[in-house]
Amino acid sequence: MSLKNLEKRRGVMLVLSSPSGAGKTTLTRRLLENDPQIVSSVSATTREARPGEVHGKDYFFISHDRFKDMVDNSEFLEHANVFDNRYGTPRGPVMEALKSGKDIIFDIDWQGTQQLAESAADDLVRVFILPPSIGDLEKRLRSRAQDSDAVVEKRMARSADEISHWSEYDYVLVNDNVDATFQKLVHILEAERLKRRRRIGLSDFARELMEEGRKR
Numbered sequence: 001m002s003l004k005n006l007e008k009r010r011g012v013m014l015v016l017s018s019p020s021g022a023g024k025t026t027l028t029r030r031l032l033e034n035d036p037q038i039v040s041s042v043s044a045t046t047r048e049a050r051p052g053e054v055h056g057k058d059y060f061f062i063s064h065d066r067f068k069d070m071v072d073n074s075e076f077l078e079h080a081n082v083f084d085n086r087y088g089t090p091r092g093p094v095m096e097a098l099k100s101g102k103d104i105i106f107d108i109d110w111q112g113t114q115q116l117a118e119s120a121a122d123d124l125v126r127v128f129i130l131p132p133s134i135g136d137l138e139k140r141l142r143s144r145a146q147d148s149d150a151v152v153e154k155r156m157a158r159s160a161d162e163i164s165h166w167s168e169y170d171y172v173l174v175n176d177n178v179d180a181t182f183q184k185l186v187h188i189l190e191a192e193r194l195k196r197r198r199r200i201g202l203s204d205f206a207r208e209l210m211e212e213g214r215k216r
């Protein structure tokens with residue numbers, strides 16, 4: 001067997017969740033820029049686009065009617081109501097990515113993570129991002145300057161609820177320094193990629209090594 005076959009593996013479904021503003025989007029963008037093996041799941045949402053957000057790249061911005069049709073047609077892998085809007089993960093692109101041997105990163109809330117855990121537990125790696133303090137979280141949401149005061153207030157009011165789900169995750173990172181947090185995320189992904197159950201070619205490789213070893 002060639003060493004190339006040994007590299008074959010099941011894709012990782014890497015989930016990032018956090019209270020709004022803790023840094024999921026920032027970390028996701030950085031990972032996508034630095035790692036050609038991972039792609040991002042682009043969610044559909046009924047919320048308005050923020051300035052600079054691009055349809056099809058940041059989200060698929062769709063109407064409530066279209067969202068309902070997609071739910072009725074089972075087009076979502078998971079979906080949830082978050083901050084008075086609907087959000088969902090389109091099923092097709094995730095399946096395509098995993099089939100082509102890519103890893104896929106999801107920026108979704110705890111409700112979506114629970115749904116993915118029911119349908120894809122073996123492939124899932126769940127990372128929860130905490131802010132260093134609630135004061136920092138609010139500063140980040142305000143300095144992002146993309147949401148109205150009312151929206152920021154609503155998100156801050158829900159932060160404790162979101163944080164209460166931290167222990168449902170495999171890893172918890174405190175995003176104090178973005179460079180340091182990013183490095184930790186890279187290490188998590190590297191270690192998860194090496195897990196035995198994901199490495200499809202490993203048993204054939206080990207069997208062949210043993211056969212050769214026994215012949216000596």
Ligand SMILES: Nc1ncnc2c1ncn2[C@@H]1O[C@H](COP(=O)(O)OP(=O)(O)OP(=O)(O)O)[C@@H](O)[C@H]1O
Nearest residue numbers: 019020021022023024025026140144175176177178
């Ligand atoms: N470690 C950090 N230190 C300081 N600022 C940060 C850090 N990480 C992210 N930020 C900034 O905080 C703001 C919010 O980050 P980001 O948009 O990535 O959060 P998010 O978790 O994706 O939020 P949401 O759930 O609302 O989409 C951004 O302006 C980002 O540049």
Ligand SMILES: Nc1nc2c(ncn2[C@@H]2O[C@H](COP(=O)(O)O)[C@@H](O)[C@H]2O)c(=O)[nH]1
Nearest residue numbers: 043079080082087088089107108109111112
């Ligand atoms: N369950 C899901 N949650 C999602 C999805 N896409 C995004 N989200 C979460 O919504 C909030 C708000 O996001 P924002 O872009 O409006 O700031 C945040 O917690 C996201 O993680 C999804 O497809 N499913």
